[in-house]
Amino acid sequence: MSPAEVSEELLKFIQENLVDASLELTSKTDLHNVAGIDSMAMVEIILFIERKFGVSFSDDELNPKIFISVEVLSEAVLTHD
Numbered sequence: 001m002s003p004a005e006v007s008e009e010l011l012k013f014i015q016e017n018l019v020d021a022s023l024e025l026t027s028k029t030d031l032h033n034v035a036g037i038d039s040m041a042m043v044e045i046i047l048f049i050e051r052k053f054g055v056s057f058s059d060d061e062l063n064p065k066i067f068i069s070v071e072v073l074s075e076a077v078l079t080h081d
Contacts, residue, residue, distance in 0.1 A: 006053070006074040013048050014041075014070065027071040032064070042067055049073075055080045 007027045015025050018041045023034075031037040037045070046062065049055050055077050066076040 001053070001078075003074055003078060006077050007070050009052060010045070010048075010070045010073060010077075013052075014045065018044060025070065027074070028069050031067050031069055031073075037067060045073070049077055053077050 011025055011027065014031075014035070014037070015021075015023075018037065019025065019035045025035060029035055042064075045067070046057065049057075057076075057080065061076075061080075066073055
C-alpha cells in the first residue's frame with residue numbers, strides 16, 4: 001500500500017468513528033490537541049491497524065508520539081517490520 005492509501009484509510013476510520021463529524025481532518029491534523037484523540041481512541045486505532053493492515057506494534061513501539069498525526073501514524077505502519 002502507498003503512503004497515501006494508508007493515510008486515506010486511517011483518516012476515514014478516525015473521521016467516521018472517533019471524532020466529531022463537524023471536524024475535518026487532514027493527514028497533518030494534531031490528533032491529540034485538535035481532534036481530541038485520547039487513550040481509548042488510540043486503542044481503537046491500534047485495533048483497526050491490526051485488522052486492516054496486519055501490523056502489530058510491540059508495547060515498546062506504542063507511544064503517544066506515533067499518534068501525533070495521521071501522517072506520522074501512517075509512516076509507523078509503513079515502516080513497521
